[in-house]
Amino acid sequence: MARSVKTQRKIINTAAAWGIGLLIFFPILWTILTSFKTEATAIADPPVFLAFNWTMENYTAVLERSNYAKFLWNSIIIAGGSTILGIIIAVPAAWSMAFVPSRRTKDILLWMLSTKMLPAVGVLYPIYLICIKLGILDSRIALVIILMLMNLPIIVWMLYTYFREIPGEILEAARMDGASLKEEILYVLTPMAIPGIASTLLLNFILAWNEAFWTLNLTAANAAPLTAFIASYSSPEGLFFAKLSAASTMAIAPILILGWFSQKQLVSGLTFGAVK
């Protein structure tokens, strides 16, 4: 009897999890399906789910009109560069906060997080002017730096939380064995925190990949990533939903695949780290 109740509960839980999962995934699924429809089928009422003439014409049109490879390459450089640079800066910062905290460490952590509360548009004009002065407007380097700074509070917070789980005695032992500070961080702390660093890397790569304020406002013809690629297919005067869906699918495909293969690390990162 008890076993049958347990099985029943398991089935209900599994069904509920699948239901919620499908509900969350549905907009992405609908975008992918729409990308294979004609513009007329895309806006058909009632909507058509699967029984339509599948076509690749939208992908052909998008590839003919836009240089997808250029946008993709910019996205990889900007998201990858800002994440790696962020980790390089955040690891020593999180080390000092976790293992040699001062009276103000908590305040600094909270202050760092509070910078995320400022609406980005509030500093658009000053940052735009700085980029002009430095001659880095519409360059990948500008976006690497800005996105790194934008995500730095999250990276530091996540790493700080992971590092706090590591016993300080291990680092102390390394120091007693004669390890320098650099060796302590590089050869002792980092290998132990690899799962935490990996999930932080992944999460921030995704955040940088999807960032659509700075990447739209600071780029033109040279450094525009996939967010600008999607924006070029959105139109308030004309129904181009199928083409927009094809562009969106092409933009999210790389990150979707990356997320699929790294879901284990991501889940553990999200449930263990600072954002749990």
Added chain:
Amino acid sequence: MSLTKTVYAATTMALVTAGSATAENLVIATVNNGDMVRMQGYTDNFTEKTGHTVEWVTLEENVLRQRVTTDIAAKGGSFDIMTIGMYETPIWAANDWLVPLDGLSDAYDADDILPAMREGLSYDGTLYAAPFYGESSMIMYRTDLMEKAGLEMPQAPTWDFIREAAAAMTDRENDINGICLRGKAGWGEGGALITVTANSFGARWFDEDWNAQFDQPAWNEALTFFVEMMNESGPNGYATNGFNENLNLFQQGKCGMWIDATVAASFVTNPDDSTVADKVGFALAPNTGKGKNANWLWAWALAIPAGTQKEDAAKEFVEWATSKEYIELVAANEGWANVPPGARTSLYENENYKAVPFAAMTLESINVADPKNPTVDPVPYVGVQFVAIPEFAGIATEVSQEFSAVYAGQQTVEEALEKAQALTNDAMEAAGYR
């Protein structure tokens, strides 16, 4: 080698070198719509003619507006040519942000630009942006439903006729709405339509001393009429409908009438996308007999930001893209119905284009819109569906949000007008107009 040959060779080399030295790479910011995308496809033709190459930055209309405004105000120099509208042109020209388009070649024939477009894109009598395509608004209606209702659409109907026809065409059981109109918040969305509707009822945004006029009876009459008509015959949830939502409804055969941009005519008569392509008629936007029709005037135009290092090449592109030859190029490849409309007089004199069903009504709609005298009573501003001052976009977006709340049944007409009056006067006072 003889001396003559040497001179020829040297001259040729010099010309080739000079030619390649002046070949530029132009960066152009533009919107994503059918005509602009089509132009991108013909860029090779421009490159072949001039040697200049072109890179396109295509963005959604609102993103583009924000992007180019930031760039031009900060002198970022990201773009050599920008696609801007009638609202921005006189404001930016007044700030010396644009290169005046005087001195265009004789072959370009600048006098051929439609007078209304030229007026709207000029400042102090000088042209600052060349119209790529222009539009007004007009009534698009279902001829079969009108006939079924036992009515005949006049060429220039009144709002009372439109309301009566909408009620007669409405068939809730078959999901047919007598009339579909924009209600979506935003100065360029629902804000544009209610402004031109109010113009036709004798209302205006400001009196000659820049005092808001929402407390005047004409605004109340216009807004009340609009809301009552839409409640009787409009689609459910019209408060969130913009151009695309209404285009979708009309193409699916769910609207008896639709008053919107003339550029929509080519969409609703295209049998590939529209289920009612062969049953569409056109008429002038309605009036109330006070001398103003409820139609707007707009152009997407190409302008050159001041400070670009490639002014000459940019001018060459602007000339090419807005020339008669470009129109002929598109017509030869894609048919006359697909050429950019509303920019040149000669297009409407062309016999081939006269055969396009919506051509005559588009021209008539453009001609009756007067950006210098948009309202029944005098006003201190230029612009039909907008007021060409920098503060307008912000104010009108807030006002249209109040109106959309009325459409959604969240407040009364009187409450919305009271709020609109207060917020407009406050903003104008803060900006130093009052």
